Amino acid sequence: MTTARTVDAIRRDAAARLRSAGMDSPELDARLLLGAVLDLDLTGLISQAARLLTPQDIAALERALRRRIAGEPVARILGVREFWGLPFRLSPDTLVPRPDTETVIEAVLDIVRANAWQGRGLRILDVGTGSGAILLALLHELPDAFGVGIDISLGALRTACANAAALGLSARAAYVAGDYLAAIRGPFDLIVSNPPYVRTADMAGLSTEVRDHEPRRALDGGADGLAAYRVIATQAVGALVPGGALVLEIGQHQAADVERLTGAAGLHRHRPPRPDLGGVLRVVTARKPPP
C-alpha cells in the first residue's frame, strides 16, 4: 500500500513500484495514472508537487497501479488514447489506436496532395473502424471530406460514434455495421483499413497487454494473417471510383503478399510500401485504374 502523501512523493513511489514490477516505462505510466486520478496534466503534476493527496486519491491510484502491474495497458485503465493529436475514448470492443497507424494518415494525406484532391468533397470509407481513429483523424485533416466507418462490432461502432460527436465530426461521419464491405456499395474516392492481421498461430505469443486486453477479432487475421486483405482487396475494387485509392495498414513482412492480393484483385500499385517510424513497412497503397 502506498504511504507517501504529496503528489511528488507518491509519483516517485508509484514509478518505483512499476519499475520493480518490470514495466517498460514506469515514470511515464506513473505520471499518466496519477495525472488521471488527480485530473492534472504534466505541468499540473509539477506545479502541484507539494499538494497532499486525499485517502480517496490514494485508493484510486492504488487500484490503477494494481491493474497496470497485472499487465493492463495504461490506455485501457484511462479509457482514452491520443491518436494524431486527438483524444479517442476506448471501450472493451475497440483496439487501442497505435502510433504506427498514423503512417496510414500520412499516406492518405500524401495521396490527397499528389492528386490535388484538397477541397474536394472526398468520400472516404474506413473498414474495421474500431474507435474511429483513422476515419476521424482524416476528417479532421480534410474539412471537405465525408466518411463512413464500418465494423462488425456494434460496441466498436457505438464508441466510434461517440468519438465523432466528441470531436465535432458527426455531421461528416456515418457508421454502418457490416462484414467488411458486404453491406456497402460506394462509390468511394478512398478506402482505408487497418484490418486484423496477426496469424492465428501467433496470437498465443502476443504480449499480455495485447493478448489479454485487446479484442480478439481486432487482431486475428486467420491462418496466414491475410484473410481480411483477401476479402477487402476484392470488395474494394467494386466500391472505388476509377482512380480511387485503397490504403492498407499491414503487419511486419506482409507487404509483398498484400501487394500480390491487391494486384490480383485488379488494383495497381500507387506508391511503394511506406515505412513507419521504426522502419517497418507499414502501409500498402493501391489504385483502381483511371477510366
Ligand SMILES: C[S@@+](CC[C@H](N)C(=O)[O-])C[C@H]1O[C@@H](n2cnc3c(N)ncnc32)[C@H](O)[C@@H]1O
Ligand atoms: C486492427 S483493428 C483496427 C481498429 C482501428 N481502425 C484502428 O486502426 O485503431 C480491426 C478492426 O476490424 C474490425 N473487424 C474485424 N473483423 C471484421 C469484419 N469481418 N468486418 C468488419 N470489421 C471487422 C474489428 O472489430 C476491429 O475494430
